[in-house]
Amino acid sequence: MRIVVPAGGTGGARFVRGLLAALADSSGTGAPGEGWTVTVIGNTGDDLTMWGLRVCPDIDTVLYTLGGGIDDERGWGRVGETFTVKDELAEYDSLPTWFGLGDRDLATHLTRTALLADGATLSEATAVLAARWELPGRGVRLLPMSDQPVETHVRLVPPGEDAPRLVHFQEYWVRWRAEPAVEAVVSVGAEDAVPAPGVLEAITEADFILLPPSNPVVSIGSVLAVPGIRTAIEESLAPVVGVSPIVGGQVVRGMADKLLPAIGVDVSAAGVGLAYGPGLLDGWLMDTSDAADVDRVAAAGIACRAVPLMMTDVPATAEIARQALALGELVEQ
Amino acid sequence: MRIVVPAGGTGGARFVRGLLAALADSSGTGAPGEGWTVTVIGNTGDDLTMWGLRVCPDIDTVLYTLGGGIDDERGWGRVGETFTVKDELAEYDSLPTWFGLGDRDLATHLTRTALLADGATLSEATAVLAARWELPGRGVRLLPMSDQPVETHVRLVPPGEDAPRLVHFQEYWVRWRAEPAVEAVVSVGAEDAVPAPGVLEAITEADFILLPPSNPVVSIGSVLAVPGIRTAIEESLAPVVGVSPIVGGQVVRGMADKLLPAIGVDVSAAGVGLAYGPGLLDGWLMDTSDAADVDRVAAAGIACRAVPLMMTDVPATAEIARQALALGELVEQ
Numbered sequence: 001m002r003i004v005v006p007a008g009g010t011g012g013a014r015f016v017r018g019l020l021a022a023l024a025d026s027s028g029t030g031a032p033g034e035g036w037t038v039t040v041i042g043n044t045g046d047d048l049t050m051w052g053l054r055v056c057p058d059i060d061t062v063l064y065t066l067g068g069g070i071d072d073e074r075g076w077g078r079v080g081e082t083f084t085v086k087d088e089l090a091e092y093d094s095l096p097t098w099f100g101l102g103d104r105d106l107a108t109h110l111t112r113t114a115l116l117a118d119g120a121t122l123s124e125a126t127a128v129l130a131a132r133w134e135l136p137g138r139g140v141r142l143l144p145m146s147d148q149p150v151e152t153h154v155r156l157v158p159p160g161e162d163a164p165r166l167v168h169f170q171e172y173w174v175r176w177r178a179e180p181a182v183e184a185v186v187s188v189g190a191e192d193a194v195p196a197p198g199v200l201e202a203i204t205e206a207d208f209i210l211l212p213p214s215n216p217v218v219s220i221g222s223v224l225a226v227p228g229i230r231t232a233i234e235e236s237l238a239p240v241v242g243v244s245p246i247v248g249g250q251v252v253r254g255m256a257d258k259l260l261p262a263i264g265v266d267v268s269a270a271g272v273g274l275a276y277g278p279g280l281l282d283g284w285l286m287d288t289s290d291a292a293d294v295d296r297v298a299a300a301g302i303a304c305r306a307v308p309l310m311m312t313d314v315p316a317t318a319e320i321a322r323q324a325l326a327l328g329e330l331v332e333q
Numbered sequence: 334m335r336i337v338v339p340a341g342g343t344g345g346a347r348f349v350r351g352l353l354a355a356l357a358d359s360s361g362t363g364a365p366g367e368g369w370t371v372t373v374i375g376n377t378g379d380d381l382t383m384w385g386l387r388v389c390p391d392i393d394t395v396l397y398t399l400g401g402g403i404d405d406e407r408g409w410g411r412v413g414e415t416f417t418v419k420d421e422l423a424e425y426d427s428l429p430t431w432f433g434l435g436d437r438d439l440a441t442h443l444t445r446t447a448l449l450a451d452g453a454t455l456s457e458a459t460a461v462l463a464a465r466w467e468l469p470g471r472g473v474r475l476l477p478m479s480d481q482p483v484e485t486h487v488r489l490v491p492p493g494e495d496a497p498r499l500v501h502f503q504e505y506w507v508r509w510r511a512e513p514a515v516e517a518v519v520s521v522g523a524e525d526a527v528p529a530p531g532v533l534e535a536i537t538e539a540d541f542i543l544l545p546p547s548n549p550v551v552s553i554g555s556v557l558a559v560p561g562i563r564t565a566i567e568e569s570l571a572p573v574v575g576v577s578p579i580v581g582g583q584v585v586r587g588m589a590d591k592l593l594p595a596i597g598v599d600v601s602a603a604g605v606g607l608a609y610g611p612g613l614l615d616g617w618l619m620d621t622s623d624a625a626d627v628d629r630v631a632a633a634g635i636a637c638r639a640v641p642l643m644m645t646d647v648p649a650t651a652e653i654a655r656q657a658l659a660l661g662e663l664v665e666q
Contacts, residue, residue: 052385052447084415088440092465095447103436107421114385114428132425 001036003325004206004238006145006229008043008219009058010075011245011253011311013065015212016040018317020066020138022325025318032139039141039202041229043214044122045152045187045222048170050099051089053109054116057170058219059126060108062142067133069104075253078104098175121147123196143202145223148193152218154262156180169218178255182262185217187225195228203232208328210321211242211281213252213309216272217259224280234279239328241283242276243320244269247309248289273297273304283327285309285320303331334369336658337539337571339478339562341376341552342391343408344578344586344644346398348545349373351650353399353471355658358651365472372474372535374562376547377455378485378520378555381503383432384422386442387449390503391552392459393441395475400466402437408586411437431508454480456529476535478556481526485551487595489513502551511588515595518550520558528561536565541661543654544575544614546585546642549605550592557613567612572661574616575609576653577602580642581622606630606637616660618642618653636664 001023005016016038023036043058057076064070064078071079081102090097101109108129115125122144130142152169157180164183172178203209214220224230233240246269251257257267265275270293273284278301286294291306298304305327311317334356338349349371356369376391390409397403397411404412414435423430434442441462448458455477463475485502490513497516505511536542547553557563566573579602584590590600598608603626606617611634619627624639631637638660644650 051443052450053443082415082417082436084436085418085439085443088437089443092440092444092462094444094461103415103417104421106418106439107425110384110386110418110422111425111427117385128427129425 001207002039002202002205003036003208003210004039004041004202005210005212006041006043006220006223007058007062007212008214009046009061010065012040012043012058012212012214012219013062013070014311014317015210015214015243015321016062016140017065018311018314019210019321020140021314021318022321023139032137037139037141039143039198039206041199041202041223042126042142042144043219043222044144044146045150045218045225046169047149047151048168050101051095053106053113055099055101055109056112056122056126056144059129059142059144060105063108063129063133063135066135066138066140069133077102081105099170100174121196123147123198141198141202143198144196145199145229146193146226147196148189150187150189150193150222150226152222153186153188154182154259155184155186156182173255178258182259185221185259185262187222190225191227193226195226200228200232203229203236206236206238208325209233209236209238209240210324210328211240211276213243213245213311215254215256215259216245216265216275217256217263221263230280239282239332240280241285241324241328241331242273242281243324244272244284244286244290244309246272246290247287252310269293270297273302274300278302282331283324285324285327303327334540335372335535335538336369336541336543337372337374337535338543338545339374339376339553339556340391340395340545341547342379342394343398345373345376345391345545345547345552346395346403347644347650348543348576348654349395349473350398351644351647351652352543352654353473354647354651355654356472365470370472370474372476372531372539374532374535374556375459375475375477376552376555377477377479378483378551378558379502380482380484381501383434384428386439386446388432388434388442389445389455389459389477392462392475392477393438396441396462396466396468399468399471399473402466410435414438432503433507454529456480456531474531474535476531477529478532478562479526479559480529481522483520483522483526483555483559485555486519486521487515488517488519489515506588511591515592518554518592518595520555523558524560526559528559533561533565536562536569539569539571541658542566542569542571542573543657543661544573544609546576546578546644548587548589548592549578549598549608550589550596554596563613572615572665573613574618574657574661574664575606575614576618576657577605577620577623577642579605579623580620585643602626603630606635607633611635615664616657618657618660636660
């Protein structure tokens with residue numbers, strides 16, 4: 001069973017962790033990497049160069065979450081993290097310090113940056129990092145969506161300025177805490193990017209494609225913005241099932257509610273499912289609190305079910321993954 | 334009073350700290366930077382690029398020692414240092430970890446590397462770092478010997494190899510603990526380097542030039558290898574007084590005894606003074622334990638005195654600096 005999951009940061013990583021638990025629990029699936037494989041197509045739209053280091057926030061969140069190194073309370077960064085380097089940088093007062101790079105996290109960025117400087121592609125560098133977190137042994141292949149830089153920028157009026165301009169998503173998200181109104185979301189570099197090696201093949205050969213409850217605009221949306229990926233998913237013979245990141249009209253985590261209006265999408269489970277649309281989705285899971293909208297989504301030609309969607313812990317998340325796979329099997333028939 | 338001190342790492346930095354204490358103690362010298370200035374010409378021959386970061390070990394030792402951030406017990410790096418990033422890098426097992434980069438230290442390298450990447454010269458980057466450590470307010474101007482990379486390499490047979498080759502000095506010093514025999518010392522890039530802005534002017538305008546007890550081969554020797562610097566010191570009207578790094582036939586600190594034979598110099602206070610020679614030196618301070626050799630040095634035309642040279646603490650070091658200045662005044666007359 002070959003499962004493909006385009007994934008952003010916390011939501012995507014937690015979903016995959018639950019999926020792995022579900023696969024491990026099911027009898028007869030065999031060992032990781034034999035009976036089944038999970039290919040994660042990691043969003044690199046959030047990537048940025050900070051302090052001369054190449055930082056891939058979503059890739060790192062997947063690595064740390066699946067490898068057992070994540071700070072589960074924050075949902076990003078390393079557990080037991082310290083910030084000695086960042087504090088010292090503030091003393092020098094020469095580099096920006098709004099981005100929260102921890103000491104342990106820095107080792108990841110230093111390793112990646114050195115590998116890239118040595119001529120490795122982002123795919124190759126990611127494979128080196130994934131080896132340390134034992135992703136292959138867990139049945140997971142983590143691929144960046146593209147080896148070319150594709151950076152998500154948002155158009156807004158920065159605090160203290162008069163006119164709108166494009167700023168890096170991380171600057172909007174972390175530095176300005178998503179407070180300025182977003183007028184547009186742009187994937188800078190997407191038109192010149194191609195999917196990383198293995199991405200299209202994984203989609204074409206997939207038995208299931210699952211869209212986790214990642215941010216539909218800047219996580220899943222960025223992956224789909226790489227030329228060829230959306231078409232490959234649309235044309236795939238595998239069932240494509242998504243999990244709503246909106247529960248009861250609220251974002252469970254993150255700030256997708258600030259971004260959905262910028263692309264003209266309702267902040268609702270049905271709104272996101274219909275925005276993905278029947279061309280992309282075969283099935284759509286919404287939370288039980290959104291059950292009233294199931295028929296509206298189904299009427300558009302997307303098989304829709306309402307099940308509990310709160311990823312409160314790994315067993316609850318594994319159950320969501322099982323529901324997604326079950327809906328996939330249903331629509332396949 | 335304008336004093337110029339070409340300096341390496343621990344020995345040079347401690348000498349300058351003592352010199353500053355001596356200047357602060359003397360009546361009538363005025364405030365730092367007004368009545369007197371100390372221009373330190375920092376050795377950059379030890380510099381290396383490690384993990385993609387530009388590291389300047391001797392410059393940093395001067396910054397930390399004069400700025401109060403040094404680990405005085407080790408003689409290098411930051412007091413209260415932690416090694417979280419380095420430990421994490423070891424987990425990735427992808428980059429060399431023989432070089433002991435601490436977390437606090439890393440902020441210095443990140444800041445320098447980012448400034449250089451932004452187009453700053455090493456002089457300009459050093460000035461930014463020096464501002465944080467308040468060197469200007471202490472009356473100290475720290476200049477790198479050159480803005481061009483000049484890296485000290487040594488020819489040796491690396492452990493486990495058959496034939497001699499050039500390796501970076503830090504690799505010999507830190508990784509192999511100065512154990513392989515050194516056949517030659519080479520300043521790679523020196524022929525294409527020019528002194529950094531202000532270096533030659535400071536030497537020409539100096540009232541005193543003091544050679545601290547730094548490594549004569551790879552610290553002072555590297556500074557003198559930059560075309561123009563040795564000649565400027567030789568032609569300077571200011572008295573040039575050196576302080577022996579060898580006491581009682583032993584190196585006080587470091588491993589100069591491993592390197593002096595490679596350049597054909599006796600491991601003795603007189604040997605180093607005579608190797609610098611009367612063309613460079615007007616005066617030479619040796620330790621009282623080496624008093625028997627004073628006449629031999631004096632016979633070569635170098636004013637020589639035997640005084641206690643152990644830099645056990647700041648007051649003892651200040652007294653050495655006073656003796657150096659006094660010998661300078663004597664030879665000037």
